[in-house]
Amino acid sequence: xxxxxxxxxxxxxxxxxxxxxxxxxxxxxxxxxxxxxxxxxxxxxxxxxxxxxxxxxxxxxxxxxxxxxxxxxxxxxxxxxxxxxxxxxxxxxxxxxxxxxxxxxxxxxxxxxxxxxxxxxxxxxxxxxxxxxxxxxxxxxxxxxxxxxxxxxxxxxxxxxxxxxxxxxxxxxxxxxxxxxxxxxxxxxxxxxxxxxxxxxxxxxxxxxxxxxxxxxxxxxxxxxxxxxxxxxxxxxxxxxxxxxxxxxxxxxxxxxxxxxxxxxxxxxxxxxxxxxxxxxxxxxxxxxxxxxxxxxxxxxxxxxxxxxxxxxxxxxxxxxxxxxxxxxxxxx
Amino acid sequence: xxxxxxxxxxxxxxxxxxxxxxxxxxxxxxxxxxxxxxxxxxxxxxxxxxxxxxxxxxxxxxxxxxxxxxxxxxxxxxxxxxxxxxxxxxxxxxxxxxxxxxxxxxxxxxxxxxxxxxxxxxxxxxxxxxxxxxxxxxxxxxxxxxxxxxxxxxxxxxxxxxxxxxxxxxxxxxxxxxxxxxxxxxxxxxxxxxxxxxxxxxxxxxxxxxxxxxxxxxxxxxxxxxxxxxxxxxxxxxxxxxxxxxxxxxxxxxxxxxxxxxxxxxxxxxxxxxxxxxxxxxxxxxxxxxxxxxxxxxxxxxxxxxxxxxxxxxxxxxxxxxxxxxxxxxxxx
DNA sequence: GTGAAAGCGCTAACAT
DNA sequence: ATGTTAGCGCTTTCAC
Numbered sequence: 001x002x003x004x005x006x007x008x009x010x011x012x013x014x015x016x017x018x019x020x021x022x023x024x025x026x027x028x029x030x031x032x033x034x035x036x037x038x039x040x041x042x043x044x045x046x047x048x049x050x051x052x053x054x055x056x057x058x059x060x061x062x063x064x065x066x067x068x069x070x071x072x073x074x075x076x077x078x079x080x081x082x083x084x085x086x087x088x089x090x091x092x093x094x095x096x097x098x099x100x101x102x103x104x105x106x107x108x109x110x111x112x113x114x115x116x117x118x119x120x121x122x123x124x125x126x127x128x129x130x131x132x133x134x135x136x137x138x139x140x141x142x143x144x145x146x147x148x149x150x151x152x153x154x155x156x157x158x159x160x161x162x163x164x165x166x167x168x169x170x171x172x173x174x175x176x177x178x179x180x181x182x183x184x185x186x187x188x189x190x191x192x193x194x195x196x197x198x199x200x201x202x203x204x205x206x207x208x209x210x211x212x213x214x215x216x217x218x219x220x221x222x223x224x225x226x227x228x229x230x231x232x233x234x235x236x237x238x239x240x241x242x243x244x245x246x247x248x249x250x251x252x253x254x255x256x257x258x259x260x261x262x263x264x265x266x267x268x269x270x271x272x273x274x275x276x277x278x279x280x281x282x283x284x285x286x287x288x289x290x291x292x293x294x295x296x297x298x299x300x301x302x303x304x305x306x307x308x309x310x311x312x313x314x315x316x317x318x319x320x321x322x323x324x325x326x327x328x329x330x331x332x333x
Numbered sequence: 334x335x336x337x338x339x340x341x342x343x344x345x346x347x348x349x350x351x352x353x354x355x356x357x358x359x360x361x362x363x364x365x366x367x368x369x370x371x372x373x374x375x376x377x378x379x380x381x382x383x384x385x386x387x388x389x390x391x392x393x394x395x396x397x398x399x400x401x402x403x404x405x406x407x408x409x410x411x412x413x414x415x416x417x418x419x420x421x422x423x424x425x426x427x428x429x430x431x432x433x434x435x436x437x438x439x440x441x442x443x444x445x446x447x448x449x450x451x452x453x454x455x456x457x458x459x460x461x462x463x464x465x466x467x468x469x470x471x472x473x474x475x476x477x478x479x480x481x482x483x484x485x486x487x488x489x490x491x492x493x494x495x496x497x498x499x500x501x502x503x504x505x506x507x508x509x510x511x512x513x514x515x516x517x518x519x520x521x522x523x524x525x526x527x528x529x530x531x532x533x534x535x536x537x538x539x540x541x542x543x544x545x546x547x548x549x550x551x552x553x554x555x556x557x558x559x560x561x562x563x564x565x566x567x568x569x570x571x572x573x574x575x576x577x578x579x580x581x582x583x584x585x586x587x588x589x590x591x592x593x594x595x596x597x598x599x600x601x602x603x604x605x606x607x608x609x610x611x612x613x614x615x616x617x618x619x620x621x622x623x624x625x626x627x628x629x630x631x632x633x634x635x636x637x638x639x640x641x642x643x644x645x646x647x648x649x650x651x652x653x654x655x656x657x658x659x660x661x662x663x664x665x666x
Numbered sequence: 667g668t669g670a671a672a673g674c675g676c677t678a679a680c681a682t
Numbered sequence: 683a684t685g686t687t688a689g690c691g692c693t694t695t696c697a698c
Contacts, residue, residue: 007474009674009675009676010675010676010677011675011676019684019685020684020685020686021675021676021677021685021686022677022678022684022685022686023683023684023685025676025677025678026677026684029677033683033684034683034684035683035684038683038684050474052449052450053450053675053676054393054450054452054674054675054676055450055451055452056389056390056392056393056398056451056452056674056675056676057389057393057674057675057676057677057690058675058676058677059389059676059690060387060389060390060393060674060675060676060677060690060691060692061675061676061677061678061689061690062676062677062678062690063677063690065389074407074413074416074417075413075417075608080407080408083407083434083436084407084408084434084436084437084438084439087434087436087438087439088438088439096447098431099432099433099434100432101416101417101420101432103416103417103420104417105417105420105421106417106420106421113385114429116385117385117386117387117388118388118389119340119387119388119389141340141383219612220612220614220615221612221613221614223614224612224613224614250612250614252586253585253586253589253614253615254614256586256589256590257589257614259592275408279552279553279554279557279583280554280557281553281554281556281557281583281586281587281590282553282586342690342691342692343691343692343693344691344692352668352669353668353669353670354669354670354691354692354693355668355669355670355693355694356667356668356669358692358693358694359668359693362693366667366668367667367668368667368668371667371668386691386692387690387691387692389690389691389692390674390690390691390692390693391691391692391693392674392692393674393675393676393690393691393692393693394673394674394691394692394693394694395674395692395693395694396674396693667698668697668698669696669697669698670695670696670697670698671694671695671696671697672693672694672695672696673689673692673693673694673695674691674692674693674694675690676689676690677688677689677690678687678688678689678690679686679687679688680685680686680687680688681684681685681686681687682683682684682685682686
């Protein structure tokens, strides 16, 4: 249970195989320039000793870490989805991820500082709350790519939030809904754009007088509160678009307890298509953010910056799309 | 936006402050042995240059990383709670966390391999699925602490799962319930012990003939399925203990949709006291795992092993406790 | 209280 | 195809 023996080094392997360190180095990295027989002997020696290269030393010497730092909110369902996809995207381009979580007890500054010391080659920040100037300051030291939040002058990958709400309202209007409300995300990243999209779409459908924006937020609790507000209404809406899926589950929960049948009495549309929405018993109609596209763009952008490739447009906007599931239907007769 | 300038090194700071590298090294680490005035000058020079020590070089030289590797399932609500607390526990002992997530596309072996290369001084694995022999193999290379799963011969920190279910059944029996069912966790870590605790407690209360174990699982979907099974019953139970909170939310959701009032018609008890259970609209009565105690023990154990401290008992068991919220009450008359 | 020198494990540049 | 040398940025002796 104790690990008393010191780890073998490259020199140990070299001695055992009877060759120089350089050869071992080449073989371990799979580079050409070593004879077939030498190759085999080195491999054997390494296996026998249980040798594992020390990435710190390796990266210190080569001057690169091939590490992308990721700052994310571990409590956010959608961030979890993004991180999952980022792992894949990074691996495809030969990079590793260094995760640094924001928790109630560990703020963004602390999470970011850790990654800077690890000599990540770039930072990918998910929906950061850090003020734009502070982000810009960090960006003078290494490339920073911001995901899911708009920040002027920085590399940003984001969803066409307003467009998403157009799609949501279009869908509901087509089903025949008129009294369509929006539970918004307050100051959360993307909330302003989604609110705007909702308003524009309502206007476009001639439903201006039915516009109703209810204060909400990012969490289940925010959704629950907003749902109570809606139910207290004399003439509650027949459909509601919600800032995100997590908030929408709070809404659904309160509706179910109040005996309001979904979608017969009221339709609900979420946003994100996070894993929450796909759960069989939730089965939420939602606006899907294109996670694979966003994460691949984010990694690609980070790598481009690392390599000094010129970038035409710092902001990339990804189209969302409607996913119809079980929480939307025609309005009650 | 490009980071053209090279990062400043310790030598740069030394030159700027007009002192030797050694002094700068001392000051940056907050070690004693430098004059007050020198200290100030060094600090200034470092700030002006925006110097950040290179952790790789630092650790390479000192032979230590002060890094604890954590392998966790990013999709699991309870793991998220544990990671959050681990950050705090590690910081209190002067360690950092290196996170490596298990995702649908990235298995435990891959997550673990990454951390081994980073020269973590110990590994903390949350509810690992890796077979015991493979874990033991890793443990020959560095200290491994397993959280939330029992593994013979390894360092384990776990909750007294059976005891937790005793408390749940006691609570329900005291309220007057007799037909108490258990939705189990299948092959999940801890599931067998919780099932056993349920059976024992039912026997202790003379409710042997009411024992009913329904197949469940870890996720919301598993809970939803199990709830349907219960509702199809001729004589459904008046109370149900569920493997974990996540699964319990699925149960609650289905019950609400079916018009079953909680707790008037049926009481529900979860397990974990994850952040899910505390949400105002869920308000789930549950068996709380003592997350601060578990994480502190885990970090303490890892640090003890790193320092070669003798450990009397490899397995530490932490007591859970009942948290009564809104989903339990007396059985229907 | 301060500085000079050695070297952590590895890769890169230059031999042979 | 193989070996030798230097040095990444830092901490650690050991002098002064």
